[in-house]
Amino acid sequence: MKEIFRAIAWYVKGLMGEDAYQKYRAHQLAAHPGQPIMTERQFWRDHADRQDANPQGRCC
Template identity: 60%
Template sequence: MPTAGVTTVPAAVLDALRRAGRGLAWYTRGLVREDAYERYVAHLRATHPDPDHPVPTPRQFWREQADRQDDHPEGRCC
């Protein structure tokens, strides 16, 4: 029995909103380079699949990124 003043949202609209939200989250992660570690690991596994080439932990990766930016500060405003 419907309640007065309450509307339901069609499933297709909810699906479209979910897809848009996931797309926005994906775009934002790429924009702020939050996905850099995952992309680096995928690159390492594709180009250096041997076990002698270890994959760094996220902490090691970001430390190396920060060190590299400190050593080569071009392209930064601050």
């Protein structure tokens, strides 16, 4: 039963974009080793700034 809830939580987090920082971090480590990585706070601030500067169609 726990596995079902974990799978649902994983899916919802992916759908909502909550895993964006983890994806960014994994990409940076793999593709740009040795380069500085933004903190999670910096990442979300940058993400919000980019969305404000380049608005695109989104549901909310």
